[in-house]
Amino acid sequence: MKTLRTIREVRQELAGGGRIGLVPTMGAFHDGHLALFRAARDECETVVVSLFVNPTQFRANEDLSRYPRNETRDVQLAETAGVDLLFAPSVEEMYPEGYATWVDVEETGAEGAARPGHFRGVATVCLKLFNIVRPQVAYFGQKDAQQAAVLRRVIRDLDVELDLRFLPTVRDADGLALSSRNAYLSEQERRQALALPRALEAGRSAHVDGSDPVAAARGALNGLVPEYVELLDLGNVTVLAAAARIGTTRLIDNVILESRARVQPGSGVQTKES
Numbered sequence: 001m002k003t004l005r006t007i008r009e010v011r012q013e014l015a016g017g018g019r020i021g022l023v024p025t026m027g028a029f030h031d032g033h034l035a036l037f038r039a040a041r042d043e044c045e046t047v048v049v050s051l052f053v054n055p056t057q058f059r060a061n062e063d064l065s066r067y068p069r070n071e072t073r074d075v076q077l078a079e080t081a082g083v084d085l086l087f088a089p090s091v092e093e094m095y096p097e098g099y100a101t102w103v104d105v106e107e108t109g110a111e112g113a114a115r116p117g118h119f120r121g122v123a124t125v126c127l128k129l130f131n132i133v134r135p136q137v138a139y140f141g142q143k144d145a146q147q148a149a150v151l152r153r154v155i156r157d158l159d160v161e162l163d164l165r166f167l168p169t170v171r172d173a174d175g176l177a178l179s180s181r182n183a184y185l186s187e188q189e190r191r192q193a194l195a196l197p198r199a200l201e202a203g204r205s206a207h208v209d210g211s212d213p214v215a216a217a218r219g220a221l222n223g224l225v226p227e228y229v230e231l232l233d234l235g236n237v238t239v240l241a242a243a244a245r246i247g248t249t250r251l252i253d254n255v256i257l258e259s260r261a262r263v264q265p266g267s268g269v270q271t272k273e274s
């Protein structure tokens with residue numbers, strides 16, 4: 001596996017064809033990331049992973065400076081998962097002096113409201129990565145379901161020729177969704193955090209029984225104060241999504257309630273679309 005830092009090097013390295021799969025990440029790899037790398041490995045000749053803690057998707061008061069970074073470990077994990085190229089640019093490489101162009105997707109619910117400007121940063125960096133790597137396929141996790149919907153809109157609205165794959169959320173055995181931010185949690189906070197997936201699961205059961213999933217999830221939060229619990233219609237899926245702070249750590253999670261794509265509610269089936 002090669003680690004490259006400049007756009008020019010990446011373009012040179014990838015010239016010459018083959019089916020390229022891209023997995024955009026912010027590093028601190030866990031099994032959720034590795035599942036995306038493996039899916040790309042199965043389907044593509046060349047697997048590119050970007051490792052970039054994108055400052056433009058963090059608000060001023062958020063955790064940019066303490067976001068977990070461990071490139072040495074990430075390099076080893078990516079190499080073991082069969083990644084061919086790790087693109088780990090500097091902030092200056094991605095946003096040089098005078099940078100002024102943004103992809104602003106209209107997304108107002110849930111994370112759009114809770115983190116103004118967040119999706120603008122995500123959409124901008126992903127479109128830049130699509131242009132730099134020129135993949136045929138890009139891989140994302142259902143863990144960030146609203147982000148997935150935003151990127152689907154970007155490629156449709158801006159006519160980007162790209163297939164998107166969305167893979168199911170990978171969870172610890174007790175149900176907590178894997179997240180790089182779980183590293184911030186103390187043992188006690190981690191136990192409290194379990195209320196989030198449990199509440200969402202209660203919401204999903206309520207939905208299956210024909211009752212209100214939001215009320216059921218709110219009622220099962222076990223004292224955790226949510227930032228939001230919302231039903232999100234994301235085009236091909238309806239999800240029940242929630243965000244909550246445990247101490248200083250902000251976690252998000254969601255479960256699928258209805259699917260109009262090739263994925264069953266609550267199942268681990270991968271969605272494919274372009």
Ligand code: AMP
Nearest residue numbers: 025026027032140141143144169170178
């Ligand atoms: P991040 O490094 O947190 O920006 O995530 C990079 C990609 O991994 C995004 O597409 C996420 O949705 C995906 N991802 C993060 N956590 C998980 C998880 N627990 N299961 C599956 N995919 C995930």
